[in-house]
Amino acid sequence: DGGITQSPKYLFRKEGQNVTLSCEQNLNHDAMYWYRQDPGQGLRLIYYSQIVNDFQKGDIAEGYSVSREKKESFPLTVTSAQKNPTAFYLCASSSSINQPQHFGDGTRLSIL
Amino acid sequence: AQSVAQPEDQVNVAEGNPLTVKCTYSVSGNPYLFWYVQYPNRGLQFLLKYITGDNLVKGSYGFEAEFNKSQTSFHLKKPSALVSDSALYFCAVIHDNYGQNFVFGPGTRLSVLP
Numbered sequence: 001d002g003g004i005t006q007s008p009k010y011l012f013r014k015e016g017q018n019v020t021l022s023c024e025q026n027l028n029h030d031a032m033y034w035y036r037q038d039p040g041q042g043l044r045l046i047y048y049s050q051i052v053n054d055f056q057k058g059d060i061a062e063g064y065s066v067s068r069e070k071k072e073s074f075p076l077t078v079t080s081a082q083k084n085p086t087a088f089y090l091c092a093s094s095s096s097i098n099q100p101q102h103f104g105d106g107t108r109l110s111i112l
Numbered sequence: 113a114q115s116v117a118q119p120e121d122q123v124n125v126a127e128g129n130p131l132t133v134k135c136t137y138s139v140s141g142n143p144y145l146f147w148y149v150q151y152p153n154r155g156l157q158f159l160l161k162y163i164t165g166d167n168l169v170k171g172s173y174g175f176e177a178e179f180n181k182s183q184t185s186f187h188l189k190k191p192s193a194l195v196s197d198s199a200l201y202f203c204a205v206i207h208d209n210y211g212q213n214f215v216f217g218p219g220t221r222l223s224v225l226p
Contacts, residue, residue, distance in 0.1 A: 004155075033213075040121075042202065042218040043156075058213070090155055098144050098163075098206055101214065103155030 002027045006091050006104035012112045013078065013085060021076045021107045023091035031097055032074040036060060037088040037106075046089075049074055050097065078109065086110050114139045116205050116217035124223045125193045133188040133220045135203030145186040146204040146214070147177055156202060162186060173197070193224045 004025045013019045025032065031050050035043040045058030049068040063082025068074055074093075078085045088108050092101040115138045125131045137143055144163050148156040160171025167179045177188045186203060203217040 006155075035216075040218065043216040045213055048213060092155075097213065100146060100158040100161055101156075102158070103148075105155045106153070108153075 004091055004093055004102055004104035006089075006107050008107060009105070011107055011109045013109060014112050016080045018077055018079050019109070021078070021089055021091075021109070023074045023076065023104060024072055025074075025091075025093045025102075026072060027093055027095075027102060028071070029093035029095050029102070030071070031094045032068065033092040033094075033101065034058075034064070034066065034074070034076045035090045035092065037090055043090065046076065114205055114215040116203050116215050118201075118203055118217040118220045120220050121218075122221045122223065124225060127195055127224050127226050128192050131190050131193040131197070131222065131224070133201050133203075133222060135186045135188065135217060136184050137186060137203070137205040138184060139205055143186075144206045145177075145179060146206075147171065147175070147186075147188050148202045148204065148216075150200040150202065150219075159188070159201075193222075195224045195226050198222055198224045 007022045033048045034046040044060050046064050047066040049055035052071050055066050055068050065077045088106050090106045091104045094101045117136045146161045147159040150156045159175050160169050162169045162179045170176045175190050200219045200221050202219050204214045206214050
């Protein structure tokens with residue numbers, strides 16, 4: 001079945017450490033997205049990519065970085081500059097920017 | 113700028129009764145509107161969308177939504193609620209100017225009581 005796979009499901013970060021969240025899709029979608037979800041705040045866009053080797057900052061990009069070297073993959077790195085990284089991170093993809101997004105099951109990041 | 117409001121944090125309804133989850137939006141241009149559902153510790157699942165055409169849109173699991181341009185609303189409805197419908201519901205909007213991104217509402221938690 002086609003879909004989006006996020007790993008790991010749970011992740012713990014130590015102070016000063018960078019961590020990378022994986023997102024892989026086999027839907028052949030051009031567009032991919034990363035969102036952060038905090039309780040009561042809905043989803044906030046971190047980064048998005050409409051095509052391989054290109055990506056754009058979303059509303060809350062500070063302290064995060066991404067790459068899009070392959071169509072299927074859009075990893076997110078949470079850097080030590082992100083001072084409040086505890087959240088639920090969701091990856092999504094879509095065939096084009098105005099079509100429904102398909103979501104992975106998320107990675108929950110916590111601070112040790 | 114685009115924005116979405118879901119005026120109710122929580123909606124409670126008895127099983128078998130009709131349910132409504134409200135959404136209002138603000139965009140410049142023609143809106144594309146979407147509803148998603150999220151179960152605990154899962155990603156969002158697409159329910160339905162309005163792009164153009166009939167104002168009443170039918171989607172998955174018996175849900176439907178009515179687009180009202182004059183009231184800038186896109187309320188989600190279901191004629192008879194199930195306990196299994198209990199979840200977090202998100203409305204999202206994007207306007208038809210290519211290059212913009214989805215804006216999600218804050219979510220409404222639906223509880224269907226047996």
